[in-house]
Amino acid sequence: MANPQQALQRMTEEFTTLQKELSSVVEARQTLESQLQENRSVQKEFSGLDDDANIFKLIGPVLVKQDKSEAIMAVGGRLEFIEAEITRTEEKIKNIQEKQEKKKIEIMQLQNMVVQQQQQQAQVAA
Amino acid sequence: MASKESKGPQSQQIDLNTLSVDNLSAVKKQLDEELEHLTQSFQKLRQAQNKFKECINTVKTGLRPGKTILVPLTNSLYVPGTLADTENVLVDIGTGYYVEKSAADAEKFYNGKVENLTKNLTDLEKIVSQKSQNVRVVEDVLRQKVMSSSAQPQEA
Numbered sequence: 001m002a003n004p005q006q007a008l009q010r011m012t013e014e015f016t017t018l019q020k021e022l023s024s025v026v027e028a029r030q031t032l033e034s035q036l037q038e039n040r041s042v043q044k045e046f047s048g049l050d051d052d053a054n055i056f057k058l059i060g061p062v063l064v065k066q067d068k069s070e071a072i073m074a075v076g077g078r079l080e081f082i083e084a085e086i087t088r089t090e091e092k093i094k095n096i097q098e099k100q101e102k103k104k105i106e107i108m109q110l111q112n113m114v115v116q117q118q119q120q121q122a123q124v125a126a
Numbered sequence: 127m128a129s130k131e132s133k134g135p136q137s138q139q140i141d142l143n144t145l146s147v148d149n150l151s152a153v154k155k156q157l158d159e160e161l162e163h164l165t166q167s168f169q170k171l172r173q174a175q176n177k178f179k180e181c182i183n184t185v186k187t188g189l190r191p192g193k194t195i196l197v198p199l200t201n202s203l204y205v206p207g208t209l210a211d212t213e214n215v216l217v218d219i220g221t222g223y224y225v226e227k228s229a230a231d232a233e234k235f236y237n238g239k240v241e242n243l244t245k246n247l248t249d250l251e252k253i254v255s256q257k258s259q260n261v262r263v264v265e266d267v268l269r270q271k272v273m274s275s276s277a278q279p280q281e282a
Contacts (some may be wrong), residue, residue: 035221038220038221039220039221041219041220042219042220042221042223043218045220045225045235049225053225053226054225054226055223055224055225055226056216056222056223056225056226057224058222058223058224059220059222063216063224066223075221075223088209093127111274
């Protein structure tokens with residue numbers, strides 16, 4: 001490593017990028033969670049309905065009548081999708097956190113090295 | 127003076143006095159952020175609850191037969207109309223689905239929602255007060271640290 005200062009700066013930048021990435025993924029995870037909750041409550045509501053209940057779906061500005069079974073299937077599919085997305089996002093979060101941890105250790109090692117070098121230089125100069 | 131404080135249910139006990147001023151500031155900042163987030167959620171839940179309560183009122187009072195209303199065709203164009211069906215309403219149950227319900231059922235639905243939110247709000251309130259308690263303790267320790275370090279400068 002020719003210039004530890006430069007390397008240190010580069011690593012810090014990489015670390016910040018990772019941090020940003022993490023917060024955006026965490027945000028995505030939260031959005032998924034609220035979608036999951038909403039769909040679950042809809043599913044619960046459907047399960048308490050009579051079979052001949054009138055269900056409408058809002059498509060753009062228009063309410064379209066839908067079969068109960070069809071609506072239940074649609075919501076069930078959405079729940080499956082969201083659950084899959086959540087596991088995927090969680091995997092991603094873990095990944096980034098691991099990378100972050102590694103970077104942190106690397107940065108700390110480099111910082112120690114820089115400090116030691118400076119001390120040596122100071123001793124030489126003295 | 128060893129004040130031990132549990133920092134939330136998930137983390138193990140840490141003696142705050144062993145932490146440095148920098149660490150304590152970091153802990154305080156994190157707690158402040160959490161508190162801010164929780165308070166925001168609390169307000170949002172309150173708003174949602176009020177919205178549902180409004181719906182209950184409307185279902186109770188707004189469904190008189192023969193009542194004339196103005197129906198919005200666009201944002202700025204309205205036509206007069208009367209309620210053809212005062213028995214049933216369409217209830218938004220989330221994710222773009224609407225269900226036809228009788229007025230009584232709709233009221234029940236909204237009451238359930240309000241109850242649910244009340245439960246969530248009380249839970250959240252407990253967490254918020256716990257968190258603010260934590261913040262206060264961290265602040266106390268931080269203040270003592272800063273004061274003692276300025277009384278004896280440059281001492282570890």
